[in-house]
Amino acid sequence: MASHPRLSYSVPQRLLHWLMALLIFFNLIFSDGMEHWNRLMRRGETVAPDDVASANIHAYVGIAILVLCLIRFTLRLVQGAPAAPAEEPPLLKLAAKLAHRTFYALFLLMPVTGIAKYYFGNETLGFLHGGPLKLLLWVLIVVHVLAALIHQFYWKTDVLARMTRGV
Template sequence: MLARSAYSVPQRILHWLMAILIFFNLLFPDGMNAWRRLIRHGQTPTPADIASANIHAYAGIAILLLAVVRLGLRLVSDVPTPPDDQPAFLHYIASVTHFLLYALIFAMPLTGIAAYYFGIDTAAFVHGGPIKSLLWAVVVLHIFGALVQHFYFKSNVLRRMTIG
């Protein structure tokens, strides 16, 4: 059986849809932050505050649900093999980065749900602090790795998650 040269169309759609939602929530947490600040100070949020916070929450829940589908699809579908002509440590870094991405993609919405819907302050701190910072770092590493693969190593790693 020949190895796949690209991810399947559903895998690519899930990847990019999740990327958009993750960037949206990382870049625009203002509604949730305003809601949390009001609640913490004993003030009543306006319907607009609640709606803005809900947008952030619903995007996070969508990320979690898409991550479950994506992980299930990954478990039942073949994935392209890593490039052969590169140092082994790059394969290790890629594996660790992908593991961390999946872990953080699950941890971020779960801690957000715990904070927003159940009022767990520790979850709010972890969600908006260490997990958010680590997610940013791993996302940047992931993008950097894809660009290095494409421009320096001239591999098909970036193409197989974009145009196939």
């Protein structure tokens, strides 16, 4: 039986991509509850049940992201991914590969460092979580969106369709 190259991501891969994107944006944008809890703990002030509940939402969403990442990574290993479009210059193909690997690393590192801070009090990993890793994630998201738009409107490739409606 002949092997056919993948033209788009599978439906489960696309659903996981967009579900993770929503959860990641939620945690990036609505991190006030966790930040407030962290300030109270750092100052040794009283933490109210509402403070813990707000921080827990952030933590549980982060744990969900970690679990979804593991499922998504497994699907990618089993089902593969479409090849980069021929129109994409070789250097940018390499950059895209590195960016995707960095995304997967962050999808693992962000929850693990957050867990280390929230549940185990590791200040160093908590700093990494809320500082450099968070900044790197924001930068990658912006570059990822810009790259998708360049593919759509400049190179006129099907990259965006592969992750939305499928090709």
